[in-house]
Amino acid sequence: MTDESRIWTAALIVVGDEILSGRTQDKNIAQVATWLGVQGIRLREVRVVPDVMEAIVEAVNTLRARNDYLFTTGGIGPTHDDITVDAVAAALGVDVVIHPAARAILENYYATRGGVNEARLRMARVPDGASLIENRISGAPGIHVENVFLMAGVPHITAQMLDALTGTLEGGLPLVSTTIGCWVGESEIADLLRETEKAYAGVQIGSYPFFREGRVGANFVIRSTSESELAECATTLSEGLAALGREPVAGGI
Amino acid sequence: MTDESRIWTAALIVVGDEILSGRTQDKNIAQVATWLGVQGIRLREVRVVPDVMEAIVEAVNTLRARNDYLFTTGGIGPTHDDITVDAVAAALGVDVVIHPAARAILENYYATRGGVNEARLRMARVPDGASLIENRISGAPGIHVENVFLMAGVPHITAQMLDALTGTLEGGLPLVSTTIGCWVGESEIADLLRETEKAYAGVQIGSYPFFREGRVGANFVIRSTSESELAECATTLSEGLAALGREPVAGGI
Numbered sequence: 001m002t003d004e005s006r007i008w009t010a011a012l013i014v015v016g017d018e019i020l021s022g023r024t025q026d027k028n029i030a031q032v033a034t035w036l037g038v039q040g041i042r043l044r045e046v047r048v049v050p051d052v053m054e055a056i057v058e059a060v061n062t063l064r065a066r067n068d069y070l071f072t073t074g075g076i077g078p079t080h081d082d083i084t085v086d087a088v089a090a091a092l093g094v095d096v097v098i099h100p101a102a103r104a105i106l107e108n109y110y111a112t113r114g115g116v117n118e119a120r121l122r123m124a125r126v127p128d129g130a131s132l133i134e135n136r137i138s139g140a141p142g143i144h145v146e147n148v149f150l151m152a153g154v155p156h157i158t159a160q161m162l163d164a165l166t167g168t169l170e171g172g173l174p175l176v177s178t179t180i181g182c183w184v185g186e187s188e189i190a191d192l193l194r195e196t197e198k199a200y201a202g203v204q205i206g207s208y209p210f211f212r213e214g215r216v217g218a219n220f221v222i223r224s225t226s227e228s229e230l231a232e233c234a235t236t237l238s239e240g241l242a243a244l245g246r247e248p249v250a251g252g253i
Numbered sequence: 254m255t256d257e258s259r260i261w262t263a264a265l266i267v268v269g270d271e272i273l274s275g276r277t278q279d280k281n282i283a284q285v286a287t288w289l290g291v292q293g294i295r296l297r298e299v300r301v302v303p304d305v306m307e308a309i310v311e312a313v314n315t316l317r318a319r320n321d322y323l324f325t326t327g328g329i330g331p332t333h334d335d336i337t338v339d340a341v342a343a344a345l346g347v348d349v350v351i352h353p354a355a356r357a358i359l360e361n362y363y364a365t366r367g368g369v370n371e372a373r374l375r376m377a378r379v380p381d382g383a384s385l386i387e388n389r390i391s392g393a394p395g396i397h398v399e400n401v402f403l404m405a406g407v408p409h410i411t412a413q414m415l416d417a418l419t420g421t422l423e424g425g426l427p428l429v430s431t432t433i434g435c436w437v438g439e440s441e442i443a444d445l446l447r448e449t450e451k452a453y454a455g456v457q458i459g460s461y462p463f464f465r466e467g468r469v470g471a472n473f474v475i476r477s478t479s480e481s482e483l484a485e486c487a488t489t490l491s492e493g494l495a496a497l498g499r500e501p502v503a504g505g506i
Binding site for chain 2: 014017018019020021022023024025026027029030031032033034035036037042043044045046047048049050051055077078079080081113114117118119120122123137138154156175177185186187188190191193194197204205206207208209210211221223
């Protein structure tokens with residue numbers, strides 16, 4: 001049974017020198033964030049750390065202690081710079097072991113692809129006590145141990161693992177949102193935004209300005225766990241914009 | 254004079270509920286990372302935090318203490334949820350003041366756009382002792398205080414601010430990189446990668462697998478501050494791949 005008043009939180013650690021060098025544009029933050037929202041879990045913080053043992057261990061210890069769930073992406077492949085499993089095991093104070101089912105999955109997957117070698121067998125290494133997260137694409141599974149979920153760095157493989165986890169984690173009421181756009185400088189309606197947010201206790205309004213076609217505009221994203229409060233707040237904000245002579249655009253611009 | 258042996262580091266704090274909700278795909282991490290690389294500064298860690306005072310203050314205090322430079326993106330606009338200036342001032346233990354030059358910039362910018370109001374004037378607020386970072390697009394400047402650089406959340410405005418800072422920060426030798434691609438499963442050549450990296454003390458090799466056109470491949474990114482060591486390592490790796498019957502592709506796939 002879900003406690004609807006409790007807020008469930010998660011953190012994400014993105015492991016990877018390729019993100020910190022600017023070579024690769026991260027896509028996992030948005031993907032994991034969106035997926036968590038659907039599970040009724042809020043992503044509260046993200047850290048991007050290098051492929052360095054102490055950096056990963058520090059982040060794992062800090063973030064898993066103050067969130068319900070911790071996700072990691074990256075660093076679970078077969079090569080020498082893949083050290084996320086070792087770092088999570090060190091943070092939890094457990095050994096790294098070969099998971100028999102992971103080994104069987106890899107042996108099966110590589111049976112027609114040159115067989116399992118030492119490097120490939122690295123992908124069957126897990127922190128002691130872990131269970132596996134299915135991955136239909138590349139064989140190598142994700143890993144679940146205590147409140148930590150280790151996933152791939154390659155975004156479409158991460159997507160598979162998230163799909164396998166869908167509906168299995170306890171969460172609260174999902175946060176619902178609605179967007180109202182307006183061709184207005186956000187600085188012109190800052191008072192309206194602040195007062196509207198204040199009038200609805202369970203609602204957050206984010207203001208996201210843009211500059212397009214030579215004009216300034218903004219999208220106002222209203223978030224709440226209550227559909228009805230969300231609708232009322234959206235109506236109030238739209239009426240407030242109209243009263244200032246600014247046309248609200250439902251759904252955003 | 255630049256000390257060529259010293260490694261200069263930076264951290265980045267991305268402030269924004271819109272990133273943590275998954276609504277907005279972050280583009281500032283890659284942009285700031287790439288820019289820092291050119292300045293000879295390594296981005297060592299990134300945190301994405303919500304628009305919550307304590308979360309920003311904690312991240313500012315931790316990251317600025319252990320890096321040469323700290324950058325922030327987001328939360329310096331005119332609305333009620335823009336609290337990065339207040340959070341950085343709190344972290345540094347200084348007051349928030351109106352910066353006269355920032356006020357003049359805003360008054361000039363808004364002279365033909367409805368004038369400065371209270372919300373717009375928020376964008377002239379800075380931690381006491383700060384200087385400004387020019388922004389030709391929207392008037393509102395970035396802020397430099399001690400070793401902290403506060404920039405916009407909107408990526409093309411951040412790009413302007415980075416441009417204004419180019420060449421003004423002390424850094425070390427820039428990290429140079431070269432990429433070798435190969436149609437090979439990274440698990441097949443893990444030994445070669447590890448041994449090649451070990452043979453060159455000042456070199457890092459990252460392995461970035463992909464799956465395209467129904468085949469597995471990987472790009473191997475070699476990084477060093479030494480052009481000559483980089484070239485030698487690239488030659489060794491290419492020869493090693495060729496010796497295994499795998500064609501190396503200079504520049505990556």
